[in-house]
Amino acid sequence: MRRRLPLGPAEGWLTLACVLLICLTMAWAIDDARWVLGNPRYLDLLVIAAVGGVLVGFIGPKVGWGRWLTFLIGAVFAALLVPLLVGLVDFPGGASIGELYQTTATATVQAYVDIAILGLSSTTEYLHYILVLAMVVWATSMFASYAVFGHHRPLSAVVVVGVILVGNMALTPNDQLPYLVLYSVASLLLLIRSHVFDEQSEWVRRRIGDPASISSVYLRGGAAFITAAVAASFVLTQTAASAPLAGAWDGVEDSLIGISQSVSRFLPTGGSTRPLGLAFGPDTQIAQEWTTSGALAVTISRNPIDDGVYYWRARTYDKIDLNSWGQTAPSTVDLPPDARILDQRADDVPADGHHSFTFTVVPGQFRAATVLSPQTPISVDQPSRLTTVGSDGYFGTLDRIDASGPYTVTALTPINGLGPGQVNIAALRATETNYPDEIKALYLPLPAGSLGPNAQRLEAKILDEAPSGAPIDIADQIVKELKSSTYVYATDVTDLPCGRLSKAECFATYKKGFCQYYATTMAVILRDRKPTQESELDHSWFFYLNCYETI
Numbered sequence: 001m002r003r004r005l006p007l008g009p010a011e012g013w014l015t016l017a018c019v020l021l022i023c024l025t026m027a028w029a030i031d032d033a034r035w036v037l038g039n040p041r042y043l044d045l046l047v048i049a050a051v052g053g054v055l056v057g058f059i060g061p062k063v064g065w066g067r068w069l070t071f072l073i074g075a076v077f078a079a080l081l082v083p084l085l086v087g088l089v090d091f092p093g094g095a096s097i098g099e100l101y102q103t104t105a106t107a108t109v110q111a112y113v114d115i116a117i118l119g120l121s122s123t124t125e126y127l128h129y130i131l132v133l134a135m136v137v138w139a140t141s142m143f144a145s146y147a148v149f150g151h152h153r154p155l156s157a158v159v160v161v162g163v164i165l166v167g168n169m170a171l172t173p174n175d176q177l178p179y180l181v182l183y184s185v186a187s188l189l190l191l192i193r194s195h196v197f198d199e200q201s202e203w204v205r206r207r208i209g210d211p212a213s214i215s216s217v218y219l220r221g222g223a224a225f226i227t228a229a230v231a232a233s234f235v236l237t238q239t240a241a242s243a244p245l246a247g248a249w250d251g252v253e254d255s256l257i258g259i260s261q262s263v264s265r266f267l268p269t270g271g272s273t274r275p276l277g278l279a280f281g282p283d284t285q286i287a288q289e290w291t292t293s294g295a296l297a298v299t300i301s302r303n304p305i306d307d308g309v310y311y312w313r314a315r316t317y318d319k320i321d322l323n324s325w326g327q328t329a330p331s332t333v334d335l336p337p338d339a340r341i342l343d344q345r346a347d348d349v350p351a352d353g354h355h356s357f358t359f360t361v362v363p364g365q366f367r368a369a370t371v372l373s374p375q376t377p378i379s380v381d382q383p384s385r386l387t388t389v390g391s392d393g394y395f396g397t398l399d400r401i402d403a404s405g406p407y408t409v410t411a412l413t414p415i416n417g418l419g420p421g422q423v424n425i426a427a428l429r430a431t432e433t434n435y436p437d438e439i440k441a442l443y444l445p446l447p448a449g450s451l452g453p454n455a456q457r458l459e460a461k462i463l464d465e466a467p468s469g470a471p472i473d474i475a476d477q478i479v480k481e482l483k484s485s486t487y488v489y490a491t492d493v494t495d496l497p498c499g500r501l502s503k504a505e506c507f508a509t510y511k512k513g514f515c516q517y518y519a520t521t522m523a524v525i526l527r528d529r530k531p532t533q534e535s536e537l538d539h540s541w542f543f544y545l546n547c548y549e550t551i
Helices: 013-033 046-062 067-090 097-117 127-149 154-171 177-206 212-239 252-266 425-430 437-443 453-465 471-482 503-510 515-528 539-549
Strands: 298-302 324-326 331-335 354-363 376-380 384-389 394-400 407-414
Touching (some): 013 177, 046 067, 046 127, 067 097, 154 177, 376 394, 453 503, 503 515
Antiparallel strands (some): 298 354, 331 384, 384 394
């Protein structure tokens, strides 16, 4: 007589294999997306977390633990093992247990301090993201396993794991069809095997006959069904031409953009995310990949005889964190159509020395409420909401209250020349230097660690090569330096091991990045080079700060 293992599941080892496979598929898919700093090895531990969760959910019912005792023991094991695995990310060569725990704990506490206490828009720590993802995978796997072996509800396991898997697939453009196929096969096989087990149990209870005879029938039929279903799915994806749900999500993207902006400071940077559309939020994390799209963003109509070259601004940021931009205590005010937008506010400008420019914007992919305008918007033909920072009202952004349809804007742009109010180097050098404390409080602070050793060397090089110590000359020298062949413009820098470096230090170290890296590095160096005398603080300093912090 064949001897059964003491812990052999009555549901069969095939059932355990299917549960393990669907949970591993979830872990592999999340790992493939490379959510943490785009590093492919940081989430490799999710496989171990999935296996651990499945084993706890499997062993608990077999030794007689109840649901809550199983989950409690599983949580204890997760609390003991997962932080060690996370700590190994910083110590791939190994370290003592104490060092691993301390590394994970320190990173987690520092992330809390950065976001909750210091109020930074983001944090350079990343181990806490790995910790959270590993705990989610462990808990989901444990729930799925217990749902099968404790409650005999395989559908619950399939649904819970499937939600996470599909959610991950929805966020990343990586080709994850193989994971979906593998998950589908394992899920269907699990459901069929569980149904066989239920039928066998019923045959035994009713003493109908040999319960083993039903197993091969169901499994053969189930295997044929799975094969046919997967093959038909492949054929359908290759040949289907209709799109019955093509318009089902119209307008949803704008809401998703707003939600993503509000929670982005709590999420890891890395991986590739599907573009939801162009948008600029009050707190913008500088990621490691600039997602582009070939779709038409906007169409701008203007006077055909106006041949000016304009710089289109969406939002300005006064706060620079280690790897993000933000706005300090923004305030808003609603304005009626055609109202003078910046009337009696700090960024209002006289018409002298400026060019009045009227244009119409027809949104394309850029359907957000944000009003696009070069330099200084004067009026817009729709009700709008102005966001400013500081008590004097420095421009942050302008949004339409009703974001649908085209809109017309009148703006003032500076004129290069020697006349009254016009812009030239001499005028910038000669402007008054008596600035209020609010300007300095808004536009000069930097968090500790903004410039590491390589960024400091870059700053020293720029100061040494600038023709003078005037802020305008320093700014021009930064432009010259960053436009040199030393620096490479790249929209994907997920291969850079920047870790806990600030974006300015990362760019100065590896000399590779996209627009936000260039702008951040310039603004940080200008802010760090604080004037030695009050008289050095002139308009050119803040002109460049504002210009290069503007997207």
